[in-house]
Amino acid sequence: MALSSLVQTPWKGKAKALDQDFEDLDPVITYRHLHAQNLGVRDPLRVIALCDSDAFYAACEMVRLGVDKDTPLVVLQWDAMIAINYPARKYGISRLKKYNLKELKEKHPDLMIVHVATYKEGEKEPGYWDDVDTKTHKVSLDHYRRESMKIAAMFKECLPGCETEKASIDEAFFDFTKCVREIILERYPYLKQVPLDAPDGVDTRLPPPPPIAWDGLGHVIPVNPAPAGEGNAEGTPSNQEASASTRTDEASDPPCTWHDVALSIGAELINKARQQVYEKLGYSTSAGIARNKFLAKLTASYKKPNSQSILRNAAIPKYLRPLPFQKIRFLGGKLGTAIAKEFEASTVGDLLSISLEEMQRKFGEDSIWIYEVLRGIDRSEVKEKSAVNKSMLASKNLPTPITDASEGLHWIRVLAAELALRLNEARETNPNLWPKSIVLHARRGYEASRSKQAPFPFTREVTVDTIAAAGDKLWKELVGSELATKVTSVQLAFTGVEGAEAGQRSIEGFLTSAQSAKRQRGDDTDIRHVSLDDSLADQGNDIATSWTNGPSGDRSSDAHVPSFVCSRCGKKIILPSTTAPSVYEEGHLEALRREHDDFHFAQDLAKESAGGLVISGPSKSRTGNGKPVSGASKGSPKKKKRRKDAPENVGIEKFFRKP
DNA sequence: GTGGATGAG
DNA sequence: CGCTCATCCAC
Numbered sequence: 001m002a003l004s005s006l007v008q009t010p011w012k013g014k015a016k017a018l019d020q021d022f023e024d025l026d027p028v029i030t031y032r033h034l035h036a037q038n039l040g041v042r043d044p045l046r047v048i049a050l051c052d053s054d055a056f057y058a059a060c061e062m063v064r065l066g067v068d069k070d071t072p073l074v075v076l077q078w079d080a081m082i083a084i085n086y087p088a089r090k091y092g093i094s095r096l097k098k099y100n101l102k103e104l105k106e107k108h109p110d111l112m113i114v115h116v117a118t119y120k121e122g123e124k125e126p127g128y129w130d131d132v133d134t135k136t137h138k139v140s141l142d143h144y145r146r147e148s149m150k151i152a153a154m155f156k157e158c159l160p161g162c163e164t165e166k167a168s169i170d171e172a173f174f175d176f177t178k179c180v181r182e183i184i185l186e187r188y189p190y191l192k193q194v195p196l197d198a199p200d201g202v203d204t205r206l207p208p209p210p211p212i213a214w215d216g217l218g219h220v221i222p223v224n225p226a227p228a229g230e231g232n233a234e235g236t237p238s239n240q241e242a243s244a245s246t247r248t249d250e251a252s253d254p255p256c257t258w259h260d261v262a263l264s265i266g267a268e269l270i271n272k273a274r275q276q277v278y279e280k281l282g283y284s285t286s287a288g289i290a291r292n293k294f295l296a297k298l299t300a301s302y303k304k305p306n307s308q309s310i311l312r313n314a315a316i317p318k319y320l321r322p323l324p325f326q327k328i329r330f331l332g333g334k335l336g337t338a339i340a341k342e343f344e345a346s347t348v349g350d351l352l353s354i355s356l357e358e359m360q361r362k363f364g365e366d367s368i369w370i371y372e373v374l375r376g377i378d379r380s381e382v383k384e385k386s387a388v389n390k391s392m393l394a395s396k397n398l399p400t401p402i403t404d405a406s407e408g409l410h411w412i413r414v415l416a417a418e419l420a421l422r423l424n425e426a427r428e429t430n431p432n433l434w435p436k437s438i439v440l441h442a443r444r445g446y447e448a449s450r451s452k453q454a455p456f457p458f459t460r461e462v463t464v465d466t467i468a469a470a471g472d473k474l475w476k477e478l479v480g481s482e483l484a485t486k487v488t489s490v491q492l493a494f495t496g497v498e499g500a501e502a503g504q505r506s507i508e509g510f511l512t513s514a515q516s517a518k519r520q521r522g523d524d525t526d527i528r529h530v531s532l533d534d535s536l537a538d539q540g541n542d543i544a545t546s547w548t549n550g551p552s553g554d555r556s557s558d559a560h561v562p563s564f565v566c567s568r569c570g571k572k573i574i575l576p577s578t579t580a581p582s583v584y585e586e587g588h589l590e591a592l593r594r595e596h597d598d599f600h601f602a603q604d605l606a607k608e609s610a611g612g613l614v615i616s617g618p619s620k621s622r623t624g625n626g627k628p629v630s631g632a633s634k635g636s637p638k639k640k641k642r643r644k645d646a647p648e649n650v651g652i653e654k655f656f657r658k659p
Numbered sequence: 660g661t662g663g664a665t666g667a668g
Numbered sequence: 669c670g671c672t673c674a675t676c677c678a679c
Contacts, residue, residue, distance in 0.1 A: 056668095080669045095669080139671065168668055168673080333666050393672060437660085451662060491671090 019317040021352045022375050026313060029258050031194045032202040034181065041292075041379040045259055047180050047266035048382060050296035051274065051287040052171035053151065054305035057083035060147045061114045063282040073112040078134045082116070086305045117143055119418055126418075138396050138414055142422065144169060151277055158273035163382045171300075173293055175382035176266040183265050184258075209258045217267040218289070218308035221299065223253045223315045254314045263289050267310050274308065292378035294329050316376040321349035328373060339363065339370070348374050388430055388497060394418040395491035401445070402487040408475055409468075412440070415492035416467035423462050423494065434458045436496025438467070440474035443489040452478045456494065467492070 019025075027044040034045065053059060057075045062085065067073065072088035074081050079101070084093050091108050093099075101113060117126040118137035126140030148169045155172060156164055163175035185192055191206065198204035214220050266289045274285045287308035288299025295311055298319075302309035311319060325348045326336040342362055345351045351374050359367045372378065394415040402408055427433050438456040443449035452474040459466060471492050479487070 052668095077670060082669075082671090098669090141671070145672095170668075330666070335665090389673065391673065395671060397670060439662090441662095448663080453661065455660095493672095 022317045022320075025316055025376065026254075026257065028205050030200075030203050030205055031191070031198070034184070034191060034206060034258075035202070041381060043177055045177060045181060045184075045262045046291050047176040047262045047289065048291065048293050048296045049174040049176060049266055049270045049287050049289045050167070050171060050293065050300045051155070051174070051270060051285050051308075052300055053148075054284045054286055055083050055085040056148075056170035056283075057116070057144055058085035058088075059283050060144050061112075063147070064143065065112075065114070067112065069284075071112055072108065072110060073114060076113060076115045077139055078132070116140065119414060121414070124417070125421070134397075134399050138394070138411075138418065140418065141169075142425075147281075147283075150281060151283055154277050154281060155273050158276050159269060162269070163384060165382045166385055173296065173382045174270065176269055177262075179269065180262045180265045184261065206258055209256055209261045212256050212260055212264045214264060214310075217264055217271060218287070218310050219303045221302060221309055221311050221315045221319055223312065223318065225318055257313070259291070260312050260314075263291075263310050263312065267308060271308060278306075291376075293380050293382065294373055294378040295376060297329055298323070298327070313376075320374070320376060321347065321352075323348045325351060325374065331370070331373075335363075386498070388426060388433060388499070390497055391493055391495045392419060392422055392426075392435065392497055393491060393493040394422075395441070395489065395493075397489045398487065401485070403485055405479075408442075408479065408487060408490065409472055411490045412471040412475055412492060413464065413468045415490065416471055417464045419467050419492060419494060420462055420464045423497075426497075427462075430499050432460075433497060433499035434462075435494030436498075437494070438470045438474070439491075439493045439495055440471055440478060441489070441491035441493070442475070442478050442487050444486050445488055449489060449491070450478060451491075453495070 029044050033039065033043070036043075058073050061075055061083075062069070062071065062073055070087050071085075072091060073085045074088050074093060075083040079098060081093070081095055081099070084095065088111060091111065093104075093111075104111065105113070115128070115132045117128050117140040118132055119126045119140055120129055121136050126142060129137070148166075152164075152166050152172060155174070156162075159174060159176075159179075161179050163178075165173040167173055188210070194202050194204065270287045270289060274287060277283050277285060284306040286300050286304045286306065288296045288302065288311065289308065290296045290299045290311040291313060295316065299309045299311040302311075324346055326332050326340065326346075328336075328348075331339065339351070340346060343351060343354055345354075354371075356368060356371045359371050363370065396411055396415065398411070423433065423435070435456045437453050439451055439453040441449045441451040454470060454474060456470060
């Protein structure tokens with residue numbers, strides 16, 4: 001019944017109000033809008049894309065194994081399926097169910113079943129083994145992380161000048177607004193000048209846009225979707241990319257706008273990039289193109305795999321209304337559940353009757369974000385993220401809880417080995433990367449997990465031993481002297497991982513100059529060649545650490561107090577005797593010396609860099625644009641506190657423990 | 660800075 | 669499901 005009132009002819013008269021709940025979907029676009037440089041999130045020609053990799057982990061394994069694209073393949077982690085590629089989904093295999101692998105193989109002889117790579121006791125690097133066992137192995141996701149970086153790099157290469165934000169291991173956002181604007185001006189040069197007879201000067205509405213050839217650009221989500229049960233809804237195979245043209249009520253679609261032109265150009269751009277990624281790297285992807293991030297994300301899932309979809313503004317109302325709102329980013333968790341309960345709602349349409357005031361009364365000031373999102377508005381920006389993750393976590397769940405104290409130390413060592421490998425690999429491209437602190441989490445039975453953390457001093461050579469020693473110390477603080485039993489989960493993490501993020505050349509040039517300067521000085525503070533930890537580092541996960549006296553001269557004349565004198569600053573460095581002796585603490589003097597050396601090294605770096613190299617401090621993410629608060633506090637909603645901005649650059653000394 | 664909670668994938 | 673990552677907040 002309401003249908004007839006919705007099927008109107010919006011292009012008749014002023015093209016306004018496509019739907020009374022959704023304003024702002026057909027704004028007047030003027031020459032001023034087109035020529036403006038920084039309209040940001042309010043730009044009426046904004047174009048955002050979200051691209052994600054189809055069944056990413058499974059795709060990684062397919063590429064690694066070089067199998068045909070139609071090969072059904074699943075990825076296991078112990079006996080759970082963590083990825084199922086699309087060919088395998090045709091067998092009805094789903095993520096949740098547990099499978100008897102024998103039966104599964106018998107039923108589908110061509111199904112490839114791959115277990116993720118694992119670290120194995122005694123092996124230095126993760127690998128693919130036949131005898132995976134959760135009691136002795138630890139999962140490694142390194143391969144996926146590396147492939148993810150390759151894909152991200154290729155997207156950036158294919159899309160120069162586009163803002164990109166890697167949102168997770170398998171997806172990224174792109175802001176095409178700027179490049180699209182340039183292309184529009186190139187293709188339609190008559191828009192460069194405001195016509196002399198324009199009634200309102202730069203504020204004159206743009207002339208009608210040219211017709212859009214959607215062919216090959218993806219699925220254009222229909223403005224008036226076919227009723228459920230007929231037509232090609234999701235899942236129906238279709239070779240045609242744009243499917244709207246077969247419908248009889250096509251005529252009721254409103255005419256295209258300049259924003260639709262912009263979307264179609266965005267679709268061209270992402271399409272080319274996706275093709276490159278597929279051809280060069282072998283990964284199929286799905287993309288969504290829309291006016292903002294949350295809609296782009298939603299749109300990407302319209303048709304998968306290996307496809308892309310476009311959501312015109314005009315299609316937003318009917319696309320959103322029936323959508324279960326808990327599918328929207330940030331409404332999938334407790335907040336979404338609370339909203340569903342509070343208003344007895346399940347779809348976006350159910351919530352459109354809730355006024356902003358009521359929403360805010362129940363869920364706080366910030367829920368204006370929710371109010372807007374339900375109406376297709378999202379002001380969050382596509383923000384370039386640092387290439388390096390700020391934290392690095394290695395964790396292990398223990399199916400059989402720890403019964404012996406030594407087991408905890410064993411797992412810490414395995415986790416430390418992984419962290420060492422990962423940090424050092426990251427340092428290959430970002431040499432002076434370091435974590436501000438190290439954190440150990442442990443959980444007993446089903447209790448909440450507890451954690452302890454400590455600063456992690458800068459050292460150029462990060463070894464298993466350095467990390468394990470720090471981990472062991474935290475372990476003692478965490479579980480104390482009481483017997484470590486019933487521990488069901490151990491996590492070791494680096495946090496505050498950062499370093500120089502300036503251009504690669506400047507970093508390298510800088511390092512070599514610093515090092516050659518050092519060589520010229522004839523400094524002998526570099527003791528890496530006699531480092532105890534270095535000799536141990538080659539032994540993989542071996543725990544054995546027998547105490548050997550350092551090379552002669554390592555100790556001062558005082559035989560009772562382990563110490564040394566720095567040749568650069570003359571300072572006597574004494575090993576603090578605050579902790580009880582332990583096999584894991586025997587390398588401490590060496591560690592201290594290296595640390596002290598690294599202190600000088602970094603000071604040199606800081607001095608010589610003066611303007612060249614930027615050591616970035618923690619940069620605050622601004623929250624003034626209506627973004628959701630992801631870490632919502634439980635209980636009654638709190639008002640958001642505006643925190644003061646931290647200074648952009650933090651002195652390098654902050655990151656060092658004073659020697 | 661520390662430790663916990665929430666959310667996404 | 670197990671393993672990650674990020675961000676926020678009270679302390």
